[in-house]
Amino acid sequence: MLDFTRKLLTWYKIQGRKNLPWQENKTAYRVWISEIMLQQTQVKTVIPYYLRFMEVFPDIATLADAPLDTVLALWAGLGYYTRARNLHKTAMIIQHHYNGKFPSDPEKIIALPGIGRSTAHAILAFSEKQALPILDGNVKRVLARLHTLPGWPGKPDVEKKLWELAETYTPTRRYIAEYTQAIMDLGATLCTRSKPKCNDCPVSNECLAFKNNATALYPHPSPKKSLPTKRTFFLLLKNQKNEILLERRPETGIWGGLWSFPEAETPDLPFHYLNHYGLNDEHTSQVLDPIKHTFSHFKLIATPIKHRVRIKRSSAMSNTSILWHNPHDPLPKGVPAPIKKLLQQLEKENV
Numbered sequence: 001m002l003d004f005t006r007k008l009l010t011w012y013k014i015q016g017r018k019n020l021p022w023q024e025n026k027t028a029y030r031v032w033i034s035e036i037m038l039q040q041t042q043v044k045t046v047i048p049y050y051l052r053f054m055e056v057f058p059d060i061a062t063l064a065d066a067p068l069d070t071v072l073a074l075w076a077g078l079g080y081y082t083r084a085r086n087l088h089k090t091a092m093i094i095q096h097h098y099n100g101k102f103p104s105d106p107e108k109i110i111a112l113p114g115i116g117r118s119t120a121h122a123i124l125a126f127s128e129k130q131a132l133p134i135l136d137g138n139v140k141r142v143l144a145r146l147h148t149l150p151g152w153p154g155k156p157d158v159e160k161k162l163w164e165l166a167e168t169y170t171p172t173r174r175y176i177a178e179y180t181q182a183i184m185d186l187g188a189t190l191c192t193r194s195k196p197k198c199n200d201c202p203v204s205n206e207c208l209a210f211k212n213n214a215t216a217l218y219p220h221p222s223p224k225k226s227l228p229t230k231r232t233f234f235l236l237l238k239n240q241k242n243e244i245l246l247e248r249r250p251e252t253g254i255w256g257g258l259w260s261f262p263e264a265e266t267p268d269l270p271f272h273y274l275n276h277y278g279l280n281d282e283h284t285s286q287v288l289d290p291i292k293h294t295f296s297h298f299k300l301i302a303t304p305i306k307h308r309v310r311i312k313r314s315s316a317m318s319n320t321s322i323l324w325h326n327p328h329d330p331l332p333k334g335v336p337a338p339i340k341k342l343l344q345q346l347e348k349e350n351v
């Protein structure tokens, strides 16, 4: 066993995190859900989501059998909803093609929707103690600093080098799950993005970035690209009963399948909305403060425009892709966090 690995394991025994909910009863299913939730989201945010998710979906079968809506509803607030849609798809594949059991072959796991190499390896390292290296963001940071590895870790040649290093340090026979957790913990608690706690680090003697006083330089940042901005209008249609129209978004694209406001390119109420939903425009509108939200590939600036409308056809009520939300009722399942915030604000200010 290499010095680095041994020191890390000794540190983990004393300092490592051992009471996270997904560390109990480490089945492939439980590890998988935690790994997907932890992508782009911090541990303390994930814990309550994870516990609720496990209560409703304790195993693959319950997740595979559930309607997508219920899965999305439990995900609402975590963001990056593709993760939830992929979880559901993958659960159905495992349930129907693998008899409800995760395959033990990493390549078969990688072929499932939404599971990359590092996640597949983490699932097998934790649940079956297979000697497979992981390389999530935390591990990349630790290894890049340890070796002062030049280049952005997203570049294929740099990533290849990092995988080689990850493999070198991963034990081959014993303590595989412990090591996997230890290196994740090191990255999450000591070798943090800013201000790493090198004086407390068990591997500082091996770390080139520390020796060269260069921790801030590694890993190299991604080449700057500024995100494009998309501007849009959210149409807040209020009927004579003060109910507000929510529309289910298409399955693909941002907030796929979740409830939001009808969206338009201009602040006016387009005729096709009135026609489609059987409404009359009462020609009173009010512009509210824009809401801003950053997605992985663009920034959204949406200006809410409140319109008073009157329902003229009862058919407008029976459309399953819309609902009239009474502000005094609980919100429907599956409302993205920024929309929820706006609805709560409207109710509070009685707008």
Ligand code: SF4
Pocket: 142, 145, 146, 190, 191, 192, 196, 197, 198, 199, 201, 202, 203, 204, 207, 208, 209, 210, 215
């Ligand atoms: Fe990270 Fe500092 Fe430890 Fe190096 S010494 S691995 S930079 S915490």
